Amino acid sequence: MTPRLAALAALALLPAATAVQAASPDLLLDSGRFLAKYPGLTIGSTVLHDPRDEIFDRDGRRQSGVAPNYGAGSEFPLTRATVDFDWHFPLFETEALPFVSSRLWNARAVLGYADTSTKGPIAAAAVAQGAPSSKSGIHDVDLAFGPVLYGSRNWRNRAATPLSLILLGELRLPIGAQDPDSPNNAGDAVFAWGGRLGGHWQPQTPWLQGFRLDAGVRARWYAADREPAFNAQTPARTGRDLEFDATLARRLWRGVHGQVSYYHRDGQANEYRRIRTTANPPDADPLQETFPDPAPLRDAGTREQRLQFGLGAFISQRLWIAFAYTRPLAGRSGGVTVPYRQQGVDCVALGNCLPRDNGSDAIDGLGRARAYASDSLLLSLRWQPRQSRGAP
Numbered sequence: 001m002t003p004r005l006a007a008l009a010a011l012a013l014l015p016a017a018t019a020v021q022a023a024s025p026d027l028l029l030d031s032g033r034f035l036a037k038y039p040g041l042t043i044g045s046t047v048l049h050d051p052r053d054e055i056f057d058r059d060g061r062r063q064s065g066v067a068p069n070y071g072a073g074s075e076f077p078l079t080r081a082t083v084d085f086d087w088h089f090p091l092f093e094t095e096a097l098p099f100v101s102s103r104l105w106n107a108r109a110v111l112g113y114a115d116t117s118t119k120g121p122i123a124a125a126a127v128a129q130g131a132p133s134s135k136s137g138i139h140d141v142d143l144a145f146g147p148v149l150y151g152s153r154n155w156r157n158r159a160a161t162p163l164s165l166i167l168l169g170e171l172r173l174p175i176g177a178q179d180p181d182s183p184n185n186a187g188d189a190v191f192a193w194g195g196r197l198g199g200h201w202q203p204q205t206p207w208l209q210g211f212r213l214d215a216g217v218r219a220r221w222y223a224a225d226r227e228p229a230f231n232a233q234t235p236a237r238t239g240r241d242l243e244f245d246a247t248l249a250r251r252l253w254r255g256v257h258g259q260v261s262y263y264h265r266d267g268q269a270n271e272y273r274r275i276r277t278t279a280n281p282p283d284a285d286p287l288q289e290t291f292p293d294p295a296p297l298r299d300a301g302t303r304e305q306r307l308q309f310g311l312g313a314f315i316s317q318r319l320w321i322a323f324a325y326t327r328p329l330a331g332r333s334g335g336v337t338v339p340y341r342q343q344g345v346d347c348v349a350l351g352n353c354l355p356r357d358n359g360s361d362a363i364d365g366l367g368r369a370r371a372y373a374s375d376s377l378l379l380s381l382r383w384q385p386r387q388s389r390g391a392p
Helices: 001-013 121-128
Strands: 040-050 054-056 063-064 079-091 104-116 141-149 165-174 194-201 211-222 241-251 256-267 286-294 302-314 319-332 335-344 356-364 376-383
Touching: 054 319, 104 165
Parallel strands: none
Antiparallel strands: 040 079, 040 376, 054 063, 079 104, 104 141, 141 165, 165 194, 194 211, 211 241, 241 256, 256 302, 286 335, 302 319, 319 376, 335 356
8 A cells, every 4th residue: 555545544543523412423523534545444432421411501501400490400421432333345346337336435333332320300300200310221323325426436546536525324223222201311212314425625735735624514304203201301303403514633743633623503493292291380279280281392493513622643553542522612402381281180070171271381302402511521442454465
């Protein structure tokens, strides 16, 4: 392999700077993630810790605690270990199929284990109603597959290009640990699908040489949740997400590299259905019982902006270790005001139910409706197995 291609292969080992969105390890902001790499496999492993003790509320204000309506001090601390596999390979190369055979293809898979806990007033509320306060186990599996649109045509003659484009179709399989009575889960319990277009650029201008830029856009849709968690305070239907991310990286000294990443997500309105209870329901009048109005409610959507800094170094030619720090900049969580109704006790048996208004109470949308404001830390290892002699 030529020195230039060896450098390109090394880019595959740069740090996986994983952002913290709910419990999903879906945002791999590593430098070189949209590079048209030489055919082979790269394996990454990350350990993420996020105290998740702050959120941006539905008005965009930073709040201490993740569920302010239950009282101050609620936390959803998360520790997550993931393994991700990234393959580049030719497809039906000998068949000379139009478009298919003339380029490399990319396949990706992310799986692992998450340990979640629930602390503070919301944990006490969960335990009081017989629900678990935390849930740990495997998280959902993310899969991606698609073509290298530009930058891989001449891989056999070992020619490199400073620009590459990759298009990926994505699917999330909801196999993660999830309990519909828990306010905090390792899995999301819904299918998700979408697509991502990303580009990698290595400037050739003398004063920019050494820098690397990755940028991508993604759209993601979610299936309906037939059993929303924790009294249906998680969305029954999550709105479409539109994301943008960019990473600028550079070698700082010998085998040491640094990078800075920016991430922005804008989520459409989430829908809540048949909420069963809230944190502070209004009292009913004498001989009356109160309950949330079962009509669907929609929030104003969610938003997240984060900045991330990474620093890493090569332990060997094929093994990379990196550390990353993420700082949320702004955001907005989902939340709605739930109207309450009241009616006479045992009115159904008496055949004389006349529900009437009885005030309201606000909820902090849980699950995918959270936008966390806490700083997080990530440790990453990436390894590129040696190709067999028969491999190109």
